[in-house]
């Protein structure tokens with residue numbers, strides 16, 4: 512077999528060119544879903560897919576596929592990719608590494624006319640980030656049957672623009688049904704967005720699965736009163752109870768399982784004035800772990816803390832669990848494929864679990880799936896300063912290339 516290695520200079524040039532679209536002064540990109548910049552990025556990608564002799568297909572959700580036939584046209588397809596929408600003023604690597612890396616794998620095969628047994632498809636999923644239209648991972652969600660198309664089309668941004676109409680407006684409401692063909696497996700390269708690989712000094716993370724989580728909405732209802740004349744023993748302060756619960760989150764995460772993380776991320780206070788005792792607070796809780804029992808235990812404990820805090824302060828309270836998702840282990844065979852690919856390429860790696868959700872989660876519900884992580888410098892993501900060493904991007908893509916060669920062969 513000829514040398515199938517990727518061309519890291521070509522890849523880098525493409526990466527830089529792509530990230531000129533929607534580039535921000537602070538070194539990030541601003542290409543939120545279905546924006547003008549997102550359209551330009553899509554146009555560029557489609558052009559490159561065509562240049563690479565891929566058969567381009569846009570589905571009804573605006574997911575962009577590029578297909579390359581294999582020797583056996585009836586065989587199941589090996590699918591790999593990621594997303595190209597960004598956060599508002601987000602980073603250059605999140606998603607882009609996985610999509611342009613997939614394209615570079617195709618280019619490397621084209622360089623030497625290498626033909627796989629199975630057909631290959633690369634993909635850029637629509638609306639992964641979920642910043643303009645919620646929920647996130649909408650394109651892969653419809654593709655895998657988690658959401659129906661009408662639900663997706665009716666998602667609105669904060670100005671009342673609907674996803675379906677915006678998709679049409681930018682010219683990416685495709686004709687092809689948003690549903691999977693016969694898939695053999697799915698791979699995705701992504702930046703880690705956390706600190707573990709960098710701390711371990713390793714270029715590759717073999718992703719075993721993704722954390723499960725619970726999201727809670729909590730409300731405390733007390734009594735507003737003047738902050739001056741009201742004695743401390745006559746207060747029913749909704750924010751004092753919120754502070755106690757926030758501290759309890761730290762206590763629970765320190766004692767309930769090594770990988771448990773917990774966050775109070777959104778807080779609304781009424782009346783939110785300097786001289787009025789807070790009458791009402793609504794806040795969110797987010798607990799995540801790879802162990803479903805740990806999430807369960809954390810939720811039980813925080814329910815008690817909320818009740819105690821309300822009792823101490825004389826408040827009414829309400830707890831609503833708005834989302835509970837179990838931990839999602841990836842396919843053992845695909846995990847092994849990625850580990851073997853890293854070994855063969857001579858890269859050191861560790862197995863790890865993702866704290867963040869990815870399109871790969873939804874793909875994992877319909878086909879064997881795994882992911883490849885590359886280090887995020889300082890664990891930073893969803894910010895303009897997001898950075899990954901180019902050698903690490905190359906390493907992750909080379910592992911993807913080997914995993915694809917492996918799984919696209921028919922024994």
Ligand SMILES: [Zn+2]
Pocket residue numbers: 594605606639701
């Ligand atoms: Zn991403």
